Amino acid sequence: MKLICSKSNLLTGVQTVAKAVPNKTTMSILECILIDARDAEIKLMANDMELGIETIIEGEIAEKGIVALDAKIFLEIVRKLPDSEITIVTEDTLKTTITCEKSKFKKNLSSSLTFFESIFCCHWYFTRFLLQKPYFFVNPIPKHI
Numbered sequence: 001m002k003l004i005c006s007k008s009n010l011l012t013g014v015q016t017v018a019k020a021v022p023n024k025t026t027m028s029i030l031e032c033i034l035i036d037a038r039d040a041e042i043k044l045m046a047n048d049m050e051l052g053i054e055t056i057i058e059g060e061i062a063e064k065g066i067v068a069l070d071a072k073i074f075l076e077i078v079r080k081l082p083d084s085e086i087t088i089v090t091e092d093t094l095k096t097t098i099t100c101e102k103s104k105f106k107k108n109l110s111s112s113l114t115f116f117e118s119i120f121c122c123h124w125y126f127t128r129f130l131l132q133k134p135y136f137f138v139n140p141i142p143k144h145i
Helices: 007-020 071-080 115-132
Strands: 002-006 032-037 042-047 054-059 060-063 064-068 083-088 095-101 104-109
Touching: 002 007, 007 032, 007 042, 007 054, 007 071, 007 083, 032 071, 064 071, 071 104
Parallel strands: none
Antiparallel strands: 002 060, 002 083, 032 042, 032 064, 042 054, 083 095, 095 104
16 A cells, blocks of 8 residues: 555544544554545554544555554654655565555564454454444424324
């Protein structure tokens, strides 16, 4: 995966979805922000099993892909970068590189969170989140009653 976006767009999106990341959890996938660049848009997603937040940011997708990055580390890196274009590249070896001007950060995904586990777990948790909660729909009361 390779994507390029401005710092302001990325920071706004990461700060928005980071609100759904729990402080402490036993499931490492919930401590991550999922970056989904498989379609024509860049989606950022996070979930704490009760609250799920998804946002779309503007940017250029050079190579399509998906990756889950630790939310706290990712947010701190994005905050510290200069106001310029940010490039995020994820290799097949599960190494993610974040580059902005002269700054370069390399992050290895932990062995407990492989690429396929991140995809499976996120989709499973988001689906479970949607199916567990009761949803209520209210119809307006007709005026003739």
